[in-house]
Amino acid sequence: MTQNSTASPDVLVIGGGLVGSAVAYGLAREGARVTVLDEDDGGFRASRGNFGLVWIQGKGYGLSPYARWSRSSAQRWPLLAQSLVDEARVDVALRQPGGFHICFSDEELAERHKRLSTLQAEIGDYPFELLNHSELRERLPGIGPAVVGASYTPMDGHVNPLKLLRALHVAMQRRGVRLVSGERAERIAAGPGGFSVQGRRGVYHAARVVLAAGLGNRALAPHVGLNAPVAPNRGQVLVSERVEPFLRYPTINVRQTDEGTVQFGDSMEEAGFNDFTTTPILRQIAARGVRAFPMLAHVRLVRMWAALRVYSPDGFPIYDQSEAHPGAFVVTCHSGVTLAAAHALRIAPWITGGPMPAELPAFSARRFATDAAAEPILAH
Template sequence: MTQASTADVIVAGGGLVGSAVAYGLAREGARVTVLDEDDGGFRASRGNFGLVWIQGKGYGLSPYARWSRSSATRWPGLAEALLQETGIDVALKQPGGFHFCFTDDELAEREKRLSTLQAELGDYPYEMLDAADVRARIPQIGPAVLGASYTPMDGHVNPLKLLRALHVAMQARGVRLVSGERAERIEPQANGFVVHGKRGVYRAGRVVLAAGLGNRTLAPFVGLNAPVAPNRGQVLVSERVAPFLHYPTLNVRQTDEGSLQFGDSMEEVGFNDFTTTHVLADIARRGVRAFPMLQNVRLVRMWAALRVYSPDGFPIYNESEAHPGAFVVTCHSGVTLAAAHVMRIAPWVMGAPMPDELPTFSARRFDNAEQLTLAH
């Protein structure tokens, strides 16, 4: 076991959440060490669908809608900064997004959700479209689609390019990325924290827990609570096809490279990250129902990954009261919230005032909670 050098901040976790926070910390001038587990870890980042998605989020907890929107509005600045610093284009597009509805009940429920959010937030543009309206914008839509909700707030990126760009950018700013290292124990001390990894010992004045599902076991070391659990999502990817889908949708999107991604399954199956035929068949069936012209497109890849879900599905952001300087950052929307993590969470970690939305996301909300509204 090796003795590592001291940093201002240790970030446990090198996925999208941890890398975004680390990059933001480096922009604030901090000396940062990131501990990134090996590829045997359950990485939500590698299975991400790539949406920068706002519509419908925060129903039942409007601060989450404001938090997500604040990130989406900052996304162009993040994409431009990464391009300038790394030369990597993360393929951000924000033309707005569609949520397809296949029944009258789905349309009514969608209208209820979005109208409630608009009433609570005010500045929350959306449209409810009938089939003709949808077809005018997406001519390839199938007859099973009765309508859709559309908001101009939504978009998508290439999530693998995003993770690569964050790693390159943060290291260019001096962040030390320790690959193949897992934080196993944290020891609070009078002047900071000692993080014990499987290969070394690391010291810093502050520590950020961004280890996804690993936060559940790390948080109690610093007087925090991160009651997260896995939620499996499965994804299908097609061969490349000529560009036709110029908007992201909740279930189908065309990537910047031409392939199509199909997804949006949700399963509580513990730490099982295997694909299953029946779920993938349902995903494919739903995609072809929306776009019948895809029925003969070849599927070339499939995967499953585990989302990081709190009991109500909303993020957890906390600084420890018992051990100030220790933070937990946990969410299941690492792409959507990446800009907020860079530009709003990182300054907070370094001593700026807590963003206005964040008190809502304390894990204290789970104390004696009798009923939770599940986010998506």
């Protein structure tokens, strides 16, 4: 890839959320010249509204390459976080002490056992523990009487997701990536020399193009012979005032951030493109958090929001290169925080011409052509 030419970039990335930015940063690490086109705040932006977990446990039930893929990302996260400190001077507050999935019924705990033991049998190296109430209380002293137990794996963690987005933007630009904000890609045409992207403000050319536009991928993919049947799934989140440190570990629904606030999450709702909050759902989220940690009944809530996840029909990522137009790629998933390290350090080298990571064939959208009735398998 040419590093110093003033002509077109080697790669155009459409979308500057967590997925596009991680890929663009990784491409720049590979020496590629990259331009990122990112629509303005009027677009849907999951990267600015998520829960911040780097979460592995339970993922890949029904598609074990996803378990391996997620794990490989978690293992590369320390390298990504350190690189972002070195290059962007931003500490994204990565903590990977392991995480708890808190259960409120025996049935829920049994379901955790089934899911995690199946994954362990398939993956091999997949440590987990199931804890009853008193065992859990020794690790998380604040849990309430309604908690029956929890599953724990040492593989899980969390970060500050807004610092992550900021760090990726700074680091990629320091490596020469051009970020064109407020530019919406309208059309993509494939030609002999590569791809032309018609934006609202101009036309952009490159030998390769990466669709990383979140929910925007659905409309863009057919322009280059790709398929990205993603749809919105709404999540609502609450955040409290800062409180004394009380929770060293992330849990699936409650976590204390590096800044001391407590996040309560997060619903999973089919609400179309409606990204408004609703009081009944927020009430449920708060009540679940207080059942888990009764002391939280006394903290003040300071903010709430809703954002739209980018969901494929089975909940797993879509990674493809176009057969009709090689050089056009789609990269989309619903766990863009967890997978940021895999996107920067494994997907980007593939896009620049390196070997395809072994897990990737499982994530082609061709699976939807033969499995149109796939039931969603929702894993956080």
